[in-house]
Amino acid sequence: MARRQRRFGRAGATVAAAGAALCAGLGACGCSGGGAAAQGAPGGDPVAVLRQAADRLVAAGSSQARTSMEMASGGTRVTIRGEGVYDFRERLGRLKVLLPPDPTGVSERRPITELLAPGALYMKNRGAGVPADKWVRVDTASLSDGNLVTGGATDPLAAAEVLRGTRTAVYAGRTEVAGARVRHYRGTADLSDAARGASAGNRNPLAAAAEGFATAEVPFDVYLDDEGRIRKIRHRFTFVNGRERDTVAVASTTLLYDFGAPVAVRLPDDADIYAGKIAEEPGGEN
Template sequence: MVVQDRRGGAVTLAVACGTGLAVGLLATGCSPDGAAAEDQAPPGRGAAVSEVQRSADALVRAGTARVRTAMETASGGTRVAIRGTGIYDFRTAGGRLRVVLPDPAGKPREGHQPITEILAPGALYMKNRGAGVPADKWVRVATASLDDGNLVTGGVTDPLTAAELLRGARKVTYRGAGRLGGARVRHYRGTTDIRTAARAASPRSRPALVAAEKGFTTDMVPFDAYLDDAGRVRKVRERFQFANGAPQGALVTSTTELSGFGVKARRVALPERSAIYAGRIASATP
């Protein structure tokens, strides 16, 4: 799918699927695990904004986490979702995820191996990408070269970048407490400004967020964030709006869930140069 950014340029949201590409993704409902709300003193508006803005720092202190992602796109009455699982290290800003591409009915696509994605500072590596790429080769993409900074293009939002985006949070409201994955969480809702987040981000995430300033209809990104008692993100849902010529544009929602903080994570080795595919990559849609 090709959409237009607010400057009139084209943005392609795609992940390879067979010989074609499967596009973006948007939110799966994000309420805490159906648990009853717990009594907590609601934070003041300033405290809520500050806690959300500092959540990326809390993740770096936590080190590692298990990750579940969901990205769903809604455009022209059609919804397509892509899901991923893996382990991420916030200290090194790297991780390895298994990404499953569904068919339009939402079921795993038959005959297609899951995509392996390696997330690293400044780069995204994909294996089993399809679209004419040999099965034993990796595709490398420089995230700063993408108009959205890879917030949605790869079908997975880098977990650290998703949290760093919250550094631009404003107009945050406290929506109540509950439990998520067994942990007590506080639910915050608000909007975050990509430009402000880019200025406040760590050096590892800043280039991607600077690039993302030009990829969306607006710099303002609505979000729902669920933080635990340590200030760590347990779940964050961010909604991105593109203008693709349709009256309502294309809406892409990225949801990231984190658990198992401190889980043992093996060092992720980047592919050797000889394993990187250097040929032309097809960009046809399925």
């Protein structure tokens, strides 16, 4: 994790990290699924239900997605938002990610286009010395957070596969998310366990995250529809800022809807990928 921590600047550089993470290099525990914790929970043992949630998304094929990532460090809080589509079978997605305003207030940041692919994250309009017509490619297996934080949005399938490591869970009742009736579960997952149960493409990134975060234990809230599909999931991650040595709290929320939506993602050609040096912070020099 040291490598990623060095890239995270002072908290004003926001969780600079938030966006610097955009490639600069970047709860509640409850009881186990048995006994009282499972009483009144439709679908069976909550732990078993949640460990299968990613499979339900793959069966659904695709969806539209909205993401929100909130970071807090040293009294500074920033939010990064994204919107797009994701193909759970092909593990391909496209998001438009909106960074918070420039800390200096001098300029607005343009939306970043992100392409999510097996083993890779591509970003356009990255800034930090990258030409506007070029893409930045990041090998997600090399990221110490497993790309759960780096892109400013958690890959929707990776978010679901964190639940494969569910250790404790409680059924918290019925509610509604974006017009859909859902079942609310609350619990904790272990990233090491999640990595062992994940699909081949997410196994190494989740294992890296288990080592890279301050703790491998991830509290979550998740909302499933009657078909067992995730409609909303919120994880809470923590890591240590390498420069300031303070704890950075990250809350990542993914909202999924319009299942079966068409997804067309064309990955960049090699000639369109930037191979030069990237400034350490957005807007910085090469």
